[in-house]
Amino acid sequence: MKKRVTTLLLTGVLMVMSSVPTMAAVARVPIGPCPKCGVQACSTTESTGYEHDELFACKHGKSGYDRYRVYKTVTRKNCSNCGYSSTSKETETHKFYKCEGK
Numbered sequence: 001m002k003k004r005v006t007t008l009l010l011t012g013v014l015m016v017m018s019s020v021p022t023m024a025a026v027a028r029v030p031i032g033p034c035p036k037c038g039v040q041a042c043s044t045t046e047s048t049g050y051e052h053d054e055l056f057a058c059k060h061g062k063s064g065y066d067r068y069r070v071y072k073t074v075t076r077k078n079c080s081n082c083g084y085s086s087t088s089k090e091t092e093t094h095k096f097y098k099c100e101g102k
Helices: 002-019
Strands: 025-032 042-058 063-077 085-099
Touching: 002 025
Parallel strands: none
Antiparallel strands: 025 042, 042 063, 063 085
């Protein structure tokens, strides 16, 4: 009985966690020279997060649409020496999600 309750609770927690939308993933690139002060104290951070869905004509020969998830990636540079900060690049990536054609 105790195993069954534990299994049900764990299953419930996993279901709730899998339904939460993806938050931004952050990747840090090694420290390099700052474009403002020249000191090796400038780090580059790249973050990616879900933005929205977009529909395009179905590419599978069906009547309807294909749904794509759009993710936005932002690259920022920050200097811990002089406080320099800049957003150098913003890109959008479309990832196929599902066919809604009939």
